[in-house]
Amino acid sequence: MELTALNMTEIEGLKERPVIIPLGSIEEHGPHLPLGTDILTAIALTKEVAKETDALLAPPIYYGVCRSTKEHPGTIGISPRALRLLIKDVVKSFVLQGFSRFLLFSGHAGSLHMAALKEAGEELIETQKIKKMAICSILDLIDEEMGLVTQNDSHAGELETSLIAYLYPQMVKGSAKEEYPQFPPFMIVKNKRNFWPGGVWGNPQVASKEKGGHFFRSLVRKLVKIVDSVKD
Ligand SMILES: [Zn+2]
16 A cells, blocks of 8 residues: 555554655666666565555655765765654654554665664664564565575676566666676775776676566565564
8 A cells, every 4th residue: 555645534544554665776776777776676676565465655765875886977865864864754754643663675775874774763763652663675685595696796786687677677778797896995985986887786697587576576575574573
C-alpha cells in the first residue's frame, strides 16, 4: 500500500503497520547505468515488498550522501547532516501520527550515508515512541545464496547492472569494464576521480537480466523477512 495514494480516512487504523522508507542517491554509476540506479532499485524492491506484506510504502528520499563519487559527472549529493535531519524529521512526523514500526531501506550503501542513517536511528529510538526500527542497505543483504561471481562488487558492477537490466532494460547503455578504486590506504584525498576514473566498483561484464531477476527475488524475500521482524 502506497502512502501517497491514501486519504485521511483510510490512513486511520493503519498505524500498527510497518512503514518502509526507501532511500537512494543521485550518483554516477559508470558509463552504462542511470544516475538514479540506487533509488530506482530501492523503489522497485520496496514496491514489491509492500505488495507482499501489509507494510505502508512511504515516498522515496532520492538524495543521499556520496563521498567517493562526488566529482564524477552527475553525482548530486547532500551532507550527512542534511540526511540525518531529514530522516529524523520524517520519522518523527510518522511517530506523531501514531506509527511506530519502521524499515529504512537504502539502495545506496556509501559508508557516510549509512552512518548518517544509523546515527539518526540511534537518536530516534532513544527519544521517540518507536517499537521497532530496522535500517539496512542493499549490500547488507548480499549472501552466498545470491551467487554473485564478483568477490568485491559494490557499485555499478554485477549486482546493480543485473538489477537495472532486469527492472529497466531500456536504461542500460552498453557495458563497462571491470574496475576497482585505487584510493591510497587511510588517506583522505581530493581529486577522487584520479583514483577511480571509470566510476565502477566490480565487474559489469558478468551481469545479466536473468541474474537480475534472481537477485531481485532474493532481495525481496530478505526484505519481507525484515518487515516481519519489524512487525513482531
Ligand atoms: Zn549504486
